[in-house]
Amino acid sequence: MARHVLLVEDEANIVEAIRFILLRDGWSVSTHSNGATALDTIRSVKPDVIVLDVMLPNKSGFDILQDLRADPAIGNTPVLMLTARGQKKDRDTAMAFGANHFMTKPFSNSDVIDVITRLCDDPT
Amino acid sequence: MDSGTTPGQRVRKRRMDLGVQQAALARKIGISAAFLNLIEHDKRRIGHDLLNALAETLNTTRHDLQHGADGALVDQLMEASVQTSLEPNLRKAQELAEQFPDWARLIAAQSDRIKAVENSLSNLSDRMAHDPFFSDTLHEIRSAVTSIQSTSSILVDAGDMDPNLDRRFRENIYGDSLRLADAMQGLTDFMNPDANTYADIRTPHEEVFAILQKTGFHISDLERRDVRVADVVDQLFAGVSLSARSIAMDYCAHYHRVASVLPLADVLAMVRHYGFDLAALGRDLDVGFPVLFQRLASLPPIDDLPSLGLVMSDASGRLVHWQPCLGFELPRAGFGCGLWPLYSALQMPQAPQRAVLSQIRRAASGAMEQTPVEAFAVAEQVGTLGFDRRPLYRALMLLVPMDTQPTTAPQAVGTTCRVCQSATCFARSEPSIVKEGF
Incomplete structure (x- = not known):
């Protein structure tokens, strides 16, 4: 059974590109673009890995990450955070809130696939 | 130019340096030799147009006649020395200004340029961060x-x-x-909206101030009741940032309201009758002091009336309007001297303040010079009152140059702590760059 990735990202063209390369590599992919309802989708989809953007409409990726880690049912899901802001304080915040990996836009497709694969195999 | 101690003395010194007879100068600028003699001996005030004529005829600037070139130049040199590792030294700065005035001006100009670039970078950095x-x-x-x-x-x-x-x-x-x-x-x-240099990046208040300064703080278009304020702002403040336009809009709308309530002709007639007796003016014009202060500060230049200064601060004490007058230097933005009545008014909003002030400055010659001004200050409430919030105030201080010597000793105040020469001031909030105090 294909491993499942949930993309929480509101940039439609980025979603389309990442979704394409993941599907091409044999992953199962769901997408979600609204920060306010992202946790509900995570709970229902139960993905193997979450790719989570920081700047989302209605609720930030940092807030979603905090709520995710506080929920025992889904709290251990590996999270790759994406951000268009490359400041050190954003990276520090993401790691402090429990992100497994942090990537700054722009990134290469192969790096995204490598990190998602690694997080799925060994989140630590 | 030797600074002298008063504008009249500077006119006299400049005339004599150029070898011009008193009568010849008087004829050139269209006044009698007797009147020029009174001016040179500080028995008569030099009006706006006359000062311009004197500056042009004596091949100098209005500012140098009003304030003295060397005193300001020495201050600039002291500031410049702080920008480097040089220990500020008043005596050496005076020597430089006296012996090599051109080189001194070059240093001062370059120092100003560095400050402008630093200020611009700071503003730019602030914009990028926030x-x-x-x-x-x-x-x-x-x-x-x-x-x-x-x-x-x-x-x-x-x-x-x-x-x-x-x-x-x-x-x-x-x-x-x-x-x-x-x-x-x-x-x-x-x-980079319109700017070609870093120096063009200023705070919104500085953008507005630069344009107001060119108008002499009198905007004749806003004296008309039927004018549309937005049209005046669009024309006068074309090219400024959105924030500056917003500030200019508030300023001009207020100016127009005040001018509508107090027509120029009425105010001038009252001023000619009472002089600057603010209590009488406020009573007969039936307006509060804040409105009166702003109206008087927006009068056009008239020969027999001194140009007034006006300082306004927000509730934090930060200056949001700085209109200088003869004999009283003001910092550009930031904070003023803690001894100004402006700040007493902010602490006691219901109590108008009056004081005779003098900013003591050391001229290049080493002599102390001072020009007393009468300062009137009051704080007014801004916004609407509410039961669940404390009232907020802003303060205004009107500065009126004195044409007679005060009967009591003026209170010595500074411009801002950084360039103040007072060695023992209890109101000091930061060290001065000027080591040798008075």
Whole structure:
């Protein structure tokens, strides 16, 4: 059974590109673009890995990450955070809130696939 | 130019340096020799137009006649020395200004330029750190670049791709490239709206002040009741930032309201009758002091009336309006001297304050010089009152140059702590760059 990735990202063209390369590599992919309802989708989809953007409409990726880690049912899901802001304080915040990996836009497709694969195999 | 101690003495010294007879100068500027003699001996005030004529005829500037070139130059040299590792030394600065005035002016000009660039960089840095537009635009650019990079990478790596998907990805790249171009244009406009130099990047209040200064703080178009304030602002403040336009709009709307309530002719008639007896003026014109202060400070230059100064601060004490007058130097933005009645008024909003002030300055000659001014201050409430919040005040201080010597000793005050020469001031909030105090 294909491993499942949930993309929480509101940039439609980025979603389309990442979704394409993941599907091409044999992953199962769901997408979600609204920060306010992202946790509900995570709970229902139960993905193997979450790719989570920081700047989302209605609720930030940092807030979603905090709520995710506080929920025992889904709290251990590996999270790759994406951000268009490359400041050190954003990276520090993401790691402090429990992100497994942090990537700054722009990134290469192969790096995204490598990190998602690694997080799925060994989140630590 | 030797500074002398008063404008009249400076006129006399300048005339004598040029070898011009008193009668010849008087004839050239269209006044009697007797009147010029009174001016040179400080028995008569020098009006706005007359000062301009004297400056032009004596081949100097209005500022140098009013304030003395060397005193200001020495201050600038002291400031310049602080920018380097040089220990500020008043005596050496005076020697430099006296013996090598051209070199001293060059140093002062370069120092001003450095300060302007530093100020601009500070403002720019502040904008980059805190402006939401800048942050959003950078986010937009990064997102568009990410999308283009990911999508084009797919097209490069793909072998036989479904033609529909291929077309779809190409359209996405094109769409993102347009997004990127828009964002870049917005960023370019934001970073450099009309400016060609760093020095043109100023705070919004400084942008407004620079234009008001050119008008002499009198805007004749706003004296007309039927004028549309927005049209005046569009014309007078064309090219300023949005924030500066907002400040200018508030200023001009208030100016227009005040001018409508207090027509220029009425105010001038009252001033000619009472002089600057503010209590009588307020009573007969039937307005409060804040409105009166602002109206008097917006009078046009008239020969027999001194130009008044006006300082306004917000509730934090930060200066939001700084209109200088003869004999009283003001800092540009920031905070003034803690001894000004402006700040006493802010502490006691219901109590108008009056004081005779003098800013003691050391001229290049080493002599102390001072020009007393009468300062009137009051604080007024801003916004609407509410039961669940404390009232907020702003303070206004009107500065009236004195044409007679005060009967009591004026209170010595400074400009701002950084350039104040007072060695023992209890109100000091930061060290002075001037070591030798009075």
